[in-house]
Amino acid sequence: QLSHRLTRVAHHVPKGAVVADIGSDHAYLPCYLVLNGVVDKAVAGEVVIGPFESARKQVLQEGLAGKIHVRLASGLDAIHPEDHITAITIAGMGGPLICSILEQGKEQLAGVERLILQPNVHSKSIRDWAAANNWTITEEEILKENEKIYEILVLEKAQSPVLWTQRQLLMGPKLLKDQTPIFQEKWRRESDQWKRIVASMESTAQTEEIIEKKQELVEKIQLVEEV
Ligand code: SAM
Structure with a gap:
């Protein structure tokens, strides 16, 4: 069963998207998305051989090899132009690492409509990157699992310049509005x-x-x- 954290990440993937999960580890997230009929095709990218093998094994075990491509690559290099990826998930890493993956993979972001990012720490760096690169935050979520608190940020291309205050950059414009007990x-x-x-x-x-x-x-x- 998928963790609460990854289930919430999955919740933000649009139905019918073509998704790339970067740093997929066991590929639990793309498997869940295909098995639940959210997406029909996915890419699982991993840069480390151990997790890459785990992802491949999991995809084979689930009988999803025809639908999920597991690739050994760094960051968005796992995405090929012919994939026509529309959504990217990056979960379970620090904010700065997620930003460097996005920054180095700008070319692969061309046709992407939505980024679903789940930084373990330092989500501010993602908001800084978003504002500097003209992505806006359409949804934000905060959750707790095993005493750890996680944030999920959903980014889409901004139609006008993104202007956030220092407080919004640090704490999240949507999360600040909601002010849940976990927040x-x-x-x-x-x-x-x-x-x-x-x-x-x-x-x-x-x-x-x-x-x-x-x-x-x-x-x-x-x-x-x-x-
Ligand atoms: N996404 C899964 C989750 O949220 O449960 C796995 C998170 S795991 C802590 C982070 C994974 O990202 C590791 O398997 C690591 O090998 C992978 N990773 C780190 N840097 C990466 C990069 N530049 N490109 C692809 N994968 C990367």
């Missing part, structure tokens, strides 16, 4: 952790670097606590 828990946890770091910085030498870092954290704490 509040996440930011309480983050802010408590930043406060501990600031406190520990007080007892070290006040170099320029430390002072700057401290100021940065104090500003973030303020941004979050005002909410």
Whole structure:
């Protein structure tokens, strides 16, 4: 059975899309999408041989080799022009890694209508990338599984320039509006952790670097606590 986290990622894949799941590991997500009739064709990309073999095995076991292409490739190099991919999922990695995959794969993004991204940490980097590259956020979700809190960001091409405040970039424009209990828990946890770091910085030498870092954290704490 698919995890709650990946089930929620799957929920944002449009019916009838041609999907590429990058960093697919066991290919659980594309298998689920095909078996549940959400998509008919998919690509599962993996850069590491072990997970690539697991993906291939899983796809064969499910009898889906005719529908899911498993490819050993880095990032969006797993996507070929003849695939006509319309949606990309990237889940279970850090935000900066997801951004570098998107940044290096800009050519393969040409015909893509939707990106469904699930960063484990630092979702802000994805919002920064989206704003800089003219993608907007159409949906955002926050969820908890095994005591860990995850965010899902759904991006589509923006029709007009994307302008978000620092707070929206950090916390998410849609998530800020909804302010669910999980959202509040996440930011309480983050802010408590930043406060501990600031406190520990007080007892070290006040170099320029430390002072700057401290100021940065104090500003973030303020941004979050005002909410
Ligand atoms: N997407 C699955 C999930 O959400 O459960 C697997 C997440 S797993 C923690 C991250 C996977 O991404 C690993 O299998 C890793 O090999 C793969 N990966 C990391 N960098 C990658 C890249 N540049 N291109 C393709 N796969 C990558």
